[in-house]
Amino acid sequence: MTEGKHTPAKGDGAEPGRDLQHIVTSADVAREAGVSRSTVSRCLSGDRRISEATRLRVQETANRLGYHVNKIARSMNTRKSDLIGLVTSGLSDPFRVEFLDKLILAIQQSGYRPLVIDVSDPAQMGTSMMHLLQYQVAGVVVTSGSPPPEVGVHFLKRNVPVVLVNRAGRLEGADVINCDNVRGGEMAADLLLETGKTRFGFLNVKGGTFSGNVRGETFVSRLAPRLASGDISFTPLVCDSADYDGGFNAALKFLATPETAPNAIFCAKDHIALGLLDAARFELGLRIPEDIAVVGFDDIAAARQGAYQLTTVCQSATKLAEMTVDRLRQRIRGDALTDQRLILPVEMTCRRTA
Template sequence: MSTDHPSGWITAADVARKAGVSRSAVSRTFTEGASVSPETREKVQRAAEALGYQVNMLARSMIQRQSNLVGVVVKGFDDPFLQSLLGPITHHLALRSLAPLLMDASEPAQLAKSLRHLLQYRIAGVILTSGTPPIQLAQEYLRLRVPVAMINRAPDLEGVDVVNSDHFEGGALAARTLLASGARKLVFLSSASTTYSARVRGEGFVQALAAAVQRGAASLRHFDASGATYAGGFEAAQTLLADTHNRPDGVFCANDVLACGLVDGARRQYGLQVPADFQVIGFDDIPMAGLSAYGLTTLRQNVDALAQSAVACLAERMAEPDMPSRTLQLPVALVTRATSRK
């Protein structure tokens, strides 16, 4: 216990004194790839351990003009899919000694402030997840060469890496599955204020159905729920299933919560059963989809791969800021449960 540090914070100078070396030697011991003799390193480590020394990341980051912090910007915290992304993101950042600095961007106005706020910490990069508002502000990041990676967003910003699930193929898969199991009156259910992901899912669905529709073998309708939420799906059931004589027999929902809402709405409001009365396919494979109360057939996104890729993009761009921007496309998998027929 050095009495001159009642605060308890030990500095490199303390360690240097105790180890009988220079501050430089201490610094080198804790710097990846710096040249220190084994003996010096040993002495320093022993002293550091005894004193409980830890590098002050604030000082190190200041010098290096870059911290180990990565901004993670999410829109609200109540979307189950986004929630499932948080764990893997944290995990994969940790594997590279990076730590997530969380930011909420529920309001677009807030986003600008949040992004600017993050800059004050000289963050190593930022990850924007789907749903977050459009960001002209990414421009500022690009100018400052702060790596930006986006998950499930339109790849429309040069210099920004984006990692997407293959929403288009997912939508097409849903179409083929429903068709193959006999559905003919098909609906794509999403919401008016939709996201990029949902839009592309719909496009894949529509396109895969085009031929069948053309030759009159199937019909297709697009229906907008009041929101891409459980409540939105629940309400949508009321209108969508009202007409007894012209009910859809296959509904592809832009995401799982919407689908679960639809299923529950159909049960409560019309006593309809899935898949007996109509089939439903969702998207995401959130925990809710697997509950025995739903058994939702859905397209699973690989959240771990999504997170890992986004972090990898960030890391590579940290090493090489000017590399051309990439767009990764990750496969989705059909998970067949109870709401669709074989």
């Protein structure tokens, strides 16, 4: 059986639409429109030096033939792609999911495509990041996981911009975007001080995260004067995992004796706070906020649900995503050359837990 690779199929019985395998290339458009392939390329990329007549004719032909540029081939030539790598670690953290949701949308609206890399498995991390390089990504957003010092360097070496969002790491050449953890910690302290409660606590995951640690530090700093005068007390609280179960178990452990346990608790993130609330109410029979006042951080969707009505420090996932994409585009254009540290303002959202 003979099969020519790209037989023009002039006169034989095959209809042109019947050859399902063949994908329309710019050469096909060129031949059909009676111009050179270069002209086709220039027409579709909006080159000024093309006459209006041929531009229209070529575009019409392209549409009629159903031509779509092959981005793989384009990337090979330009050594750049429309892909932006999103490095994350699972989709279990609610705020991170909200952020990714908005980020994906913003990326698409800017004409780019998100290439997600999950580094939940630390062993896979190195190779996964390399895969991003192999796809010539135009930029990288790192939102989580273990420290990326050595991998980030590989991107910067190739002039691929890197943005770190809500995480630690002072990477030479990369931009850093954080929500205002400092102000957030202060606001939480101020609010809880107003409740008149006296036994303060800060609940964070064991070992701590970058964001969580900053929130806790400024929280305590704000309490310092009252602590010094002996008006109030402070106890650091630690849970095993930074999620609902972690908060739940921590409540069982630390709030068992309500008379002496902390009664004004700031949680490093909402998800932990929700677990704490459930355990306190349903397992220990405590009233919120009468017995215990709770403040969270992030303002995830669940925080405003009727079952929780969590008072929390709100950071806008939408704005965070917009800032990220804006900065990335500046870097890709080559506009901004000096590293930048951006801070997203936060605000207190008062509901019923404090």
